[in-house]
Amino acid sequence: MKVNAQRFLDSFKALQALFPEDGGDEGYNRPAFSAKEQQAHAWVSTQLQQSGVVVTHDPIRNTFGRYGQHGGPAIGFGSHLDTVNHGGLYDGAYGTLAALEVIRSAAEQALPLQRDLLFTNFVGEEVNPLGGTFGSRALTGQVPVTDNDYFTAAQIQAAQLAPQTYRNFLELHIEQSSALEQQQVTIGIPTAIAGIVRYEYQFSGAALHAGATPMAYRDDALVKASRFIQAVSQQARASSEQLVATVGQLSVQPNQPTVIPGQVTLILEVRAVDMQVAYQFQHQLDQWLKAAQIDYHVRKIVDKVSAQLDPQVQQVIQAAAEQRHDRYTKLFSGANHDVNAMSKIAAAGLIFVPSHLGISHNPQEFTTAADLVAGLQVLADSVYALATE
Amino acid sequence: MKVNAQRFLDSFKALQALFPEDGGDEGYNRPAFSAKEQQAHAWVSTQLQQSGVVVTHDPIRNTFGRYGQHGGPAIGFGSHLDTVNHGGLYDGAYGTLAALEVIRSAAEQALPLQRDLLFTNFVGEEVNPLGGTFGSRALTGQVPVTDNDYFTAAQIQAAQLAPQTYRNFLELHIEQSSALEQQQVTIGIPTAIAGIVRYEYQFSGAALHAGATPMAYRDDALVKASRFIQAVSQQARASSEQLVATVGQLSVQPNQPTVIPGQVTLILEVRAVDMQVAYQFQHQLDQWLKAAQIDYHVRKIVDKVSAQLDPQVQQVIQAAAEQRHDRYTKLFSGANHDVNAMSKIAAAGLIFVPSHLGISHNPQEFTTAADLVAGLQVLADSVYALATE
Known part of the structure; x- marks a missing residue:
């Protein structure tokens, strides 16, 4: 034409x-x-x-x-x-x-x-x-x-x-x-x-003095969250499925240079054409968190087919x-x-x-x-x- | 008495x-x-x-x-x-x-x-x-x-x-x-x-669409920052020196679930009795970042003996x-x-x-x-x- x-x-x-x-x-x-x-x-x-x-x-x-x-x-x-x-x-x-x-x-x-x-x-x-x-x-x-x-x-x-x-x-x-x-x-x-599924993850630790607390006695929520962020990226890249996974939003509490992070809240977004692939990917991450002995709370906040x-x-x-x-x-x-x-x-x-x-x-x-x-x-x-x- | x-x-x-x-x-x-x-x-x-x-x-x-x-x-x-x-x-x-x-x-x-x-x-x-x-x-x-x-x-x-x-x-x-x-x-x-040294690190990436950008084409500032946070924790725990190192403050730009993080700014705090130990630890992290091919900017913001x-x-x-x-x-x-x-x-x-x-x-x-x-x-x-x- x-x-x-x-x-x-x-x-x-x-x-x-x-x-x-x-x-x-x-x-x-x-x-x-x-x-x-x-x-x-x-x-x-x-x-x-x-x-x-x-x-x-x-x-x-x-x-x-x-x-x-x-x-x-x-x-x-x-x-x-x-x-x-x-x-x-x-x-x-x-x-x-x-x-x-x-x-x-x-x-x-x-x-x-x-x-x-x-x-x-x-x-x-x-x-x-x-x-x-x-x-x-x-x-x-x-x-x-x-x-x-x-x-x-x-x-x-x-x-x-x-x-x-x-x-x-x-x-x-x-x-x-x-x-x-x-x-x-x-x-x-x-x-x-693609469908969109979003999950809110919370990682908790102990918000103690960053100077007074030796490395061996720390429970650092940001270190846990950072391991999770890496796992998300690595596992999505390695996946044979057509999906993307992103941690685009993250907040740290109390977010002070002198305090070990006590809580990190982040949003994981997974997009895939097959919704089961998205759900399965998040399930796989949960399994990884359990195997890594990282405690967390998760709730689904968006589920668009x-x-x-x-x-x-x-x-x-x-x-x-x-x-x-x-x-x-x-x-x-x-x-x-x-x-x-x-x-x-x-x-x-x-x-x-x-x-x-x-x-x-x-x-x-x-x-x-x-x-x-x-x-x-x-x-x-x-x-x-x-x-x- | x-x-x-x-x-x-x-x-x-x-x-x-x-x-x-x-x-x-x-x-x-x-x-x-x-x-x-x-x-x-x-x-x-x-x-x-x-x-x-x-x-x-x-x-x-x-x-x-x-x-x-x-x-x-x-x-x-x-x-x-x-x-x-x-x-x-x-x-x-x-x-x-x-x-x-x-x-x-x-x-x-x-x-x-x-x-x-x-x-x-x-x-x-x-x-x-x-x-x-x-x-x-x-x-x-x-x-x-x-x-x-x-x-x-x-x-x-x-x-x-x-x-x-x-x-x-x-x-x-x-x-x-x-x-x-x-x-x-x-x-x-x-x-x-201990003395206190603080550094501000900036990690940059490309703030692209979290749905539209396949994993293989991503440059995610938060994934880079999360690798660094893990390295800080692991290397401080493994160190034979008396030191503590903390990433207590971190911000993500633009911090939206649908956008791949384009920039992450964080504060690394290192405390040690021997200031040279603190400086050397930060130097070691910089070497690690270079070896990991992670681009970054760093500036020292606090140096208390x-x-x-x-x-x-x-x-x-x-x-x-x-x-x-x-x-x-x-x-x-x-x-x-x-x-x-x-x-x-x-x-x-x-x-x-x-x-x-x-x-x-x-x-x-x-x-x-x-x-x-x-x-x-x-x-x-x-x-x-x-x-x-």
Whole structure:
């Protein structure tokens, strides 16, 4: 399918021109539910209308653009325009602007298709008081139907989609990791979005005088925690399973140079596509702690199930990459995306392009124009294939 | 030398009776330079005067009680009455009330001595805005002679002692560690007070997405720091030198469950009697870090030299313990005490008694009455020996 790569690349500048205060070291600031997020949605709506696409909005401000008059289950694609504070240029915007280019190219060319295209721009994907991926979760009935600080229960109820609105859903995103870059591969095809399990561990010791207590009489909570942190890293690296495990948050009590740490509390996060793999990994760590005779308390604080992406849609993406001679690889997405929620109601797929050094949620976020365009083309070709098969 | 053990034990209750709001789970609150510290000093002064001891105060509120009219270098002993917030019953108070019992017993018995006794009660020993062991450092000329928030330069100048005011100085203190208790020994005879060297270490990594970044592509600052913390503990335990090493303070950036730690800053504290041992230990850790290919930055932030205690005074204390059939051991003091400053101007010694579980600076601080009295007796006998030799 033919798209206008230059217009697509220019569209980042056009979006940015709405917010002259953004960019540079400050990055981009379009928080969920803000006036700036709404302004960005309005700009996209205008672009769609100018290309002859029929635009609608739901009561919680998701934006839809439909091309085609078949009705029935459509081929959906899109992403979000909100950012974290001081976010990067590409996160959310890339998938949205690529989706814009795909649908307006189809509309301008009056491309004949078997199924309608449904551009979709979600509100509130980033962390926000109503929870990340708010817009897509609301569409798919995964948000409580009650009044909250932003919307009424009636609005949330009205946002739920009619069954079979979508046949497929595709999201295009930067990888937010460096695996593709390091493998020198242009297209990543996630097979699934990992589930997330978080555990709070507490290690206790005796908070005694750091000068007066000989080494032999110490019970140091931080020494215990540090052994655990190493075990987490070593065992995750050695694992034959597809998982990641991180101790990203840790606090020491009383945290004074002159006192042996009496307590350390940390969060272990495990992500895996197969939830049993995540649970089993944590069980293996518990066994290790027992064998190492380290006393601890643990409680599970988060348990988010994983999402499988559709194998046939993966095949369509792969065929598109092969046709364009793009190097590709299959992997899993550790990060969550709107496509996770959408996969509950449609056969869904995700497309990654490389992200330099894996930097994201940061003004330094960078992907080459060549990779951005390659991803756009694979999205366009995949959408066309699904809309005509 | 004969002392009144029951009066000594009762004196804790008499001191406490001045502050009915103190005690129990709240512990004791007589901060440095507070009205409550002054009230405690005034109470001690009254006790001394009632026993016929001549009381003086210097302009920074240290309290002195002299018994004997020889003049010349005296046998000094004492401690402090200020506490940390929510402190224990014994820290400071034990050495002060034992010194009170020794001098009033001598005075009441009109004990004939070759040298005068000089009860000494220091102000501001605990951590305070002018620095710990303030009173003893001021007496010994180790405090800058400038106006500060509490005293004028003239007052600090006037507090400096004339040369040869003291021939000896003895301090009695709870151990604040569990070495004596674990060895089932009643009397500890420190040979020195350890020096303290502190280093700030920074470990850097890449603060990438904890879900999106595969294990193989991670640069995790906390994993590096945890390896270092283990090396500190293992190498200090394995060392043949008398040293302790502690990582008591640590912070993680950005400290979020979903982000791989990008930076960890921690404080390494090393204490040893021989400063070269402390420096060498840190050097050894730096060699280990280089061999482990862990990148880091380090800077020295504290360098307090150690103090030797007088070998002949140690011998006097040992003889006193032997005469009373007390089990004793030599060790070094990791904690600092007023005797450190006093050792600069007098042949000085320190006496420890067991401290249950090593708990100190805490309402749970506890030493048995039998051990308190044993320490009092060793102090009394040592003072008598020094005053009559």
